[in-house]
Amino acid sequence: xxxxxxxxxxxxxxxxxxxxxxxxxxxxxxxxxxxxxxxxxxxxxxxxxxxxxxxxxxxxxxxxxxxxxxxxxxxxxxxxxxxxxxxxxxxxxxxxxxxxxxxxxxxxxxxxxxxxxxxxxxxxxxxxxxxxxxxxxxxxxxxxxxxxxxxxxxxxxxxxxxxxxxxxxxxxxxxxxxxxxxxxxxxxxxxxxxxxxxxxxxxxxxxxxxxxxxx
Numbered sequence: 001x002x003x004x005x006x007x008x009x010x011x012x013x014x015x016x017x018x019x020x021x022x023x024x025x026x027x028x029x030x031x032x033x034x035x036x037x038x039x040x041x042x043x044x045x046x047x048x049x050x051x052x053x054x055x056x057x058x059x060x061x062x063x064x065x066x067x068x069x070x071x072x073x074x075x076x077x078x079x080x081x082x083x084x085x086x087x088x089x090x091x092x093x094x095x096x097x098x099x100x101x102x103x104x105x106x107x108x109x110x111x112x113x114x115x116x117x118x119x120x121x122x123x124x125x126x127x128x129x130x131x132x133x134x135x136x137x138x139x140x141x142x143x144x145x146x147x148x149x150x151x152x153x154x155x156x157x158x159x160x161x162x163x164x165x166x167x168x169x170x171x172x173x174x175x176x177x178x179x180x181x182x183x184x185x186x187x188x189x190x191x192x193x194x195x196x197x198x199x200x201x202x203x204x205x206x207x208x209x210x211x212x213x214x215x
Contacts, residue, residue, distance in 0.1 A: 097114065098112055098113045098114065099113055099114050099115075099140070100113055100115065100140055100142065100180075101140055101141055101142075102140075102141045102142070102182045102184070103182045105140050105141070105142035105180040105181070105182060106142075106160070106164050106166070106179075106180060106181050106182055107166060107179050107180070108142075108179055108180050109179050109180075110135070110137070110142075110144050110177070110179070110180055110215045111215045113140065114139065114140070115137040115139065115140035115142055115180065116137070116215045117137075117139070118137055118138060118139045119135050119136065119137050119215065120135070120136055120137075120138075120207075121133045121134070121135060121136075121207045121208075122134045122135070122136040122143070122186035122203075122206070122207060123186065123190075123191065123203040123204060123205060123206060123207060124203050124205050124207045125191075125192075125201050125202045125203040125204050125205060126201065127195075127198070127199075127201035128195055128198040128199075128201065129149050130147055130148065130149045130150050130154070130193055130195060130198075130201055131147065131148040131149055132145065132146070132147050132156070132191055132192065132193045132201050132202060132203045133145070133146045133147070133148075133191065133203055133207070134158070134186065134189060134190065134191035134203045135177070135191075135215070136183060136186040136189070137180075140180070141182065141183060141184050142180040142181065142182060142183055143158060143160070143180065143181060143183035143186065143188070143189035143191075144158050144166065144177055144178045144179060144180045144181070144191075144215075145157060145158035145166075145177065145178045145191030145192070145193075145203070146175070146176070146177040146178075146191070146215070147170075147175065147176055147177075147193045147201075148174065148175050149174055149175075150170045150174060150175070150176060150193065150195070151170065151174075151195070151196065152170055152171065152172060152196075153169060153170060153196045154169070154170045154176075154193060154194065154195050154196055155167055155168070155169045155170070155193065155194040156168050156170075156176050156177065156178055156191070156192075156193045157178065157191070157192055157193070157194070158178045158180075158181055158189055158190070158191050159181070159189060159190050159192075160181035160182050160183060160188060160189050161182070161183065161184075161188040161189065162182070164181045164182065165181065166178040166179040166180065166181055177215055190202065190203070191203040
């Protein structure tokens with residue numbers, strides 16, 4: 001017969017053996033639960049952060065470039081604050097250099113030639129609020145007529161010694177002048193204005209032959 005102490009020790013050994021087997025089995029189950037690769041979450045998070053920084057930097061660059069382009073357009077705009085004045089706005093128009101003499105001046109606007117540079121008012125006449133002048137250029141041997149204070153449809157006319165005439169009908173404004181006719185001297189031409197509903201006004205009174213405003 002086996003005494004009680006021996007039986008008890010054997011029972012504990014068998015219990016320990018069974019318990020150890022269960023632990024090993026359980027451990028084996030745990031070790032075989034996941035056999036896939038281990039994911040480095042720290043590296044993935046760092047990569048996403050770098051991507052976000054690059055995207056933000058790209059947006060900032062685009063905004064800065066767009067601001068420079070917009071500023072450049074604003075400075076070139078016509079009325080822009082930074083627009084430079086055009087040359088035509090800062091430089092006076094040059095005087096005409098074309099010239100004519102005598103008969104070659106007939107039918108030519110005085111404002112397009114040097115004839116306006118030495119112009120004088122030779123005769124004047126006034127009526128119904130309108131001033132009529134005979135203009136004369138000794139350099140070009142030519143004359144033309146001018147009226148001031150006229151109304152729409154009034155007509156100003158100059159007539160040369162040989163019957164050549166030039167006239168202009170007022171389209172708007174108050175002043176108007178004709179083209180030129182040949183005149184070897186001021187007395188070779190006459191200037192008259194036909195005023196609508198008023199009649200005729202001619203320049204017959206001699207004026208001081210001094211330089212007068214163009215044309």
